[in-house]
Amino acid sequence: MTLNFSEIKINLLTECVDVRQFTCRKRAHSSTLENFLRRHAIDNQKKQLSVTWVATMRDVPIGYFSLACASIDLTDLTPDEKDGCPLYDRYPAIIIGKFAVDDRYQQQGVGPWMMEHLYAIIIRLLDLVGCRYIIVESKPASVGFYEDRCRFVNAKTLDNGNVLLYKNVITITKEAE
Numbered sequence: 001m002t003l004n005f006s007e008i009k010i011n012l013l014t015e016c017v018d019v020r021q022f023t024c025r026k027r028a029h030s031s032t033l034e035n036f037l038r039r040h041a042i043d044n045q046k047k048q049l050s051v052t053w054v055a056t057m058r059d060v061p062i063g064y065f066s067l068a069c070a071s072i073d074l075t076d077l078t079p080d081e082k083d084g085c086p087l088y089d090r091y092p093a094i095i096i097g098k099f100a101v102d103d104r105y106q107q108q109g110v111g112p113w114m115m116e117h118l119y120a121i122i123i124r125l126l127d128l129v130g131c132r133y134i135i136v137e138s139k140p141a142s143v144g145f146y147e148d149r150c151r152f153v154n155a156k157t158l159d160n161g162n163v164l165l166y167k168n169v170i171t172i173t174k175e176a177e
């Protein structure tokens with residue numbers, strides 16, 4: 001059955017959301033994403049460690065992402081990124097700490113739909129805070145989603161096996177025009 005995206009809402013996580021209904025354990029690494037929403041996201045939000053946005057359909061959570069402040073090392077960027085920029089050691093970024101779609105709603109376009117909302121949030125932020133990149137440390141199995149679908153740049157594989165990817169916010173403001 002095709003999803004009716006007009007029925008999906010995206011809001012900041014509150015205690016009113018029944019996070020126990022969120023299931024994400026189909027892939028080996030994904031139960032940590034289920035656990036985070038169910039057990040840690042609200043607490044992290046209260047402690048100002050991350051802010052979580054939840055996509056719900058008829059009040060049931062079907063996906064979420066968490067954002068926090070971060071930075072990216074100059075040496076992780078391709079040489080053309082430095083054109084016209086002062087050579088600071090690090091550039092300001094927002095990190096996608098978590099990004100997940102409920103097992104029952106995967107492969108139906110919810111991930112790209114949430115990413116568009118994430119971009120809209122970042123664009124709103126740009127009037128208030130300097131932020132040049134969106135970064136993510138992806139599990140290898142999800143790199144294709146960020147790299148091929150969302151056009152993030154693959155920067156490097158980290159010591160823990162995850163992959164650091166980035167996207168220059170100037171490209172999303174251009175894509176939105």
Ligand SMILES: CC(C)(COP(=O)(O)OP(=O)(O)OC[C@H]1O[C@@H](n2cnc3c(N)ncnc32)[C@H](O)[C@@H]1OP(=O)(O)O)[C@@H](O)C(=O)NCCC(=O)NCCS
Pocket residue numbers: 024027030033099100101102105106107108109110111112137138139141142143144145148149
């Ligand atoms: C990865 C995830 C966020 C993608 O969201 P989704 O709603 O299932 O995305 P869809 O399958 O609808 O894919 C949308 C597009 O991305 C592509 N895509 C999705 N996952 C991909 C992957 N691993 N590699 C390459 N392309 C991928 C699809 O082919 C599709 O392309 P199209 O629009 O050209 O047809 C989701 O499957 C998920 O939550 N997985 C488990 C948790 C996870 O791995 N989260 C990321 C952790 S860092």
